Amino acid sequence: MISTNFLAYRLATALIVLFGVSVLTFGLIYLTPGDPAETVLIQQTDQQPSQEAVDAFRAEHGLNDPIPLQYVDWVAGVFQGDIGQSYYSDRPVSEMIVQHAPATVELAVAAMVVALLIAIPTGVLSAIHRGERLDVACQLGALVGVSMPNFWLGYLLIIVFSLHLGLFPVSGSGGLENLVLPAVALGTGMAAIVTRLVRTAMLEELDRAYVDAVRSKGLGERIVIYKHALRNALIPVVTVVGLQFGFVLNGAVVIEIVFQRPGLGTLLVDAIFARDYPVVQGVVLVTAVAFVLTNLLVDLSYRYLDPRIRLGGVSA
Amino acid sequence: MTVASDPLLDVENLHTHFRTDEGTVRAVDGASFTVGEGEIVGIVGESGSGKSVTGRSIIGLESPGEIVEGSITFDGTELTDASPATRRRLRGTSISMVFQDPNTTLNPVFTVGEQIQESLKVHADPDRQRLLEYLGVPLFRSRSEWSGYRERAIELMEQVGIADPGDRIDDYPHEFSGGMRQRVMLAIALAAQPDLLIADEPTTALDTTTQAQILERLRELRETFGTAVLLITHDLGVVAETCDRVVVLYGGEVMEAGPTDRVLTEPSHPYTRGLLECLIEADDHGSRLSAIDGLVPDRFGSEPGCPFASRCDHAVDECRTVDPPVVDVGDDRRVACGELDRVRRRTESDDGETTVSGHASREGVVPRLLAFDGDGIDPDTDPHEHPVLELEGVSKTYDTTDSTLERLRSGRQLLRAVDGVDLAVEPGETVGIVGESGSGKSTIVRLLTGLEEPTDGEVRLDGTSVGSVDERTREQLADVGVVFQDARSSINPRLTVAEAIAEPLVEAGWDEDRRERRIEELLELVELAPEYAQRRPHQLSGGQLQRVAIARAIALEPRLLVLDEPVSGLDVSIRAKILNLLADMRDRLGLTTVVISHDLDVVTHLADRVLVTYLGRVVERGPAETLCDRPSHPYTKALYDAIPSVTGSETARALAGEIPSPVNRPGGCAFHTRCPMAEPECEAEDPAVTRVGEARSRCHFAESVAERSTTDSPDSESPDVPNSS
Secondary structure (H helix, E strand, O other): OOOOHHHHHHHHHHHHHHHHHHHHHHHHHOOOOOOOHHHHHHHHHHOOHHHHHHHHHHHOOOOOHHHHHHHHHHHHHOOOOOOOOOOOOEEEEEHHHHHHHHHHHHHHHHHHHHHHHHHHHHHHHHHHOOOOHHHHHHHHHHHHHHHHHHHHHHHHHHHHHHHOOOOOOOOOOOOOOHHHHHHHHHHHHHHHHHHHHHHHHHHHHHOOHHHHHHOOOOOHHHHHHHHHHHHHHHHHHHHHHHHHHHHHHHHHHHHHHHHHOOOOOHHHHHHEEEEEEHHHHHHHHHHHHHHHHHHHHHHHHHHHOOOOOOOOOOOO | OOOOOOOOOOEEEEEEEOOOOOOEEEEEEEEEEEOOOEEEEEEEEEOOHHHHHHHHHHHHHOOOEEEEEEEEEEEOOOOOOHHHHHHHHHHHHOOOOOOOOOHHHHOOOOOOOHHHHHHHHHHHHHOOHHHHHHHOHHHOOHHHHHHHHHHHHHHHHHOOOOOHHHHOOOOHHHHOOHHHHHHHHHHHHOOOOOOOEEOOOOOOOOOHHHHHHHHHHHHHHHHHHOEEEEEEEEEEHHHHOOOOOEEEEEOEEEEEEEHHHHHOOOOOHHEEEEEEEEHOOOHHHHOOOOOOHHHHHHHHOOOOHHHOOHHHHOOOOHHHHOOOOOOEEEEOOEEEEEOOOHHHHHHHHHHHHHHHHHHHHHHHHOOOOOOOOOOOOOOOOOOOOOOEEEEEEEEEEEEEOOHHHHHHOOOEEEEEEEEEEEEEOOOOOEEEEEEEOOOOHHHHHHHHHOOOOOOOOEEOOOEEEOOOOHHHHHHHHEHHEEEEHHHHHHOOOOHHHHHHHHHHHEEEEEOHHHHHHHHHHHHHHHOOHHHHHHHOOOHHHHHHHHHHHHHHHHOOOEEEEEOOOOOOOHHHHHHHHHHHHHHHHHHOOOOOOEEEEEOHHHHHOOOEEEEEEEEEEEEEEHHHHHHOOOOOOHHHHHHHHHHOOOOOOOOOOOOOOOOOOOOHOOOOOHHHHHHOOOOOHHHOOOOOEEEOOOOOEOOOOHHHHHHHHHOOOOOOOOOOOOOOO
């Protein structure tokens, strides 16, 4: 059971975060040099636009209003479900996001799956064989994994697996074969962090009194570890993985460029270069909402994972 | 109970060692003993004597220790060289274990039902353990098979005395009280239908009343299923209550073994004698307790000789150089001591002396003032002198309502931790407060030290009303010294002893010179050598750390010393020393003391006057002797009855049921739900305070309770008063 106070509190914080994010992006965009009207018109017509054309564009998109007023207009739009239209195609930003989001979500989820598939077994093995060679190897691997920039790893994977071995396509999206390399490139960093966390959490759990009590029931070591200890060790892991999801979205922007995947990242970067401000704001807003929502989900799942929290407070 | 054939468990010359960076620790060093079928055998000893490691070696949990020598034969199978699979199978089917602290030995994230069912499954099929089935993946877990386990789990829960098992099976461990959790552990152990149950301090973390219930279950188990029990404990009373035979362990070796009644009434080994002498006897009130000199060494060396020689009054040179012989003294008793004749002769000639010295110490006790609460009943108190501490109608209520919405929906949920407590502590007096966990004792400590503010009523120091810590003046703060429960967690582990003691002095603005002198003085007062000043908490034993906590509490010469569970978790010998120290200090410094404990023995021993609390209310108060000899409230009587006695003349009687939640306090007399002599009017009407002799009791039948307490022979179980529950 979730207390209503808790939900209300989380909702209020979420709104404050979103307000802050929108003000910041709005402000930053207008501080950057360059007039969107000119940039957009040059791109569209491929020649220096006339002053009239620029004025007309500015008037049409409300760019002559004072910035605070522009912001209020935009917020009012958001509350009506309208986050603006692209300067180029006049398509609603929401439609563009809906079109690009699935590829990014697909990538992020795949990267998380890769990360967990690597991290949980490695972390557990590392903990069980604490201090042995296997543990040292796992720790070293984690160090390498966390130190490698993901775009660099991405290019490395392309060179080895696509160009030399020809196992996977260099770029593009759609099939599973297009997803493997980007997911590995993006998931490795997180896998490294989570491995260490799983190892620490498992070591802590294996030291607890209930582990011996479970062993004394005659349960095999496999069940002692993978049922009893791991279930407890996953509680802190879920928190961190949830928080990492935000960074995975960030990383996705870079990885999408490296692998030329059409996603929110590509959309955002293109929009920034093209001064397509409504699109930039839209994408940032959606990312922020996703971030806040995953955090909320983590907190809720935490309450599910740990029954002591679910029922409100640990009893004395 | 003698067994003609081979015993069920035969431990022979067992050595379990731990390899550490500083060398090998010989945790078990040549222990030999047997447990027959259906026999209850106790292993006793202080902490560090190797008793837990012995138990763990038998069930195969000795890791990271290692059995280096000796044999453990269980039902004809040699365990020390058995394969891990064999040992695992035995754990699931023949040997079970119950551990000390049920709060940490149940997995918090699985329901108790799941944890019991899992054991049943292991028992049914110990060699085929599929992870996916145990994880509860639907396709891998046969529904009919596991629903059978569920039925059986409910039966087991009922068997160990959990009420409404059908409703509680899907609850998580944290939703149960400590006593109930230990019952769940017991149900898990029983799921394996073991021939041997190893119980490692199963009642140490529990209230005495709950302890008596659990011990009763263990005895029943033997009666019903013929289960043999190896009961590991530091408490000789528990042994006397439960065990057929007892094995006294020290330094990983058996010092003495034999039938419980013989060993406890006529101990042969100096160590057994020492342990027994440390105990608080009912007529010990205020007198000095004997204690065994010295401490259990951290580790025992590899040199030969008796491990106890360093602390033994009777030790001769030979004890330190030659391993003691095991002497058969008849009646199935064995004693590992080479000087038995001398020990016996000396203690026999001592016997007269002991009584003399007992008298001497009794006379040495400064006669202390016996005063009563200043609510008009006792006219003898000097009206001009204020009591040091007064509580007047003090209540503390907590709001446990979760959210605003819930409050609107179902109203506030109030937890009455303390409800209208009156108390006046006169100068020089020691007042004890006793009750089970959940009776409001700790909240009273927090109220009188100012860590909490009362919801209602007033706390007065020397006649001046005081508020919370933030509102008290420096002098008022200095006037109250507190020894908090569990020194290990109440002293900053990063500070040296000197720094920890200096904290209140710094706070009071003392300069460095004065502080240093005071610390020296204080260490001497609590009988710690000056070199301890520079040590850190992890280098001290529990008893030494408790001395540091006491030194800190009296650093500013408080008028009032508050002791919250001052000796819980300490070994008997150390407990006796700390209690002696407290009594000495109190008499020398003329301290006024409030002592809070769940242990009636401790409170009765230290205090002049005792308050018994139940669900935040004082149900009986009076002089310690009166309460002990002639309790006039059924709850007080139940608390005394639940204490296991070493003399074994009477069995501890468990108090039925559990303390109710203070959120849903029963109407009328709050104790009526558990009272063995409750009448309909107890449920309907809150009893007024009745004066019975020198005690005052909040019971409708206070007079008859007191009368029965004096005439009641311990064995007459049937109450004269009709039982309505």
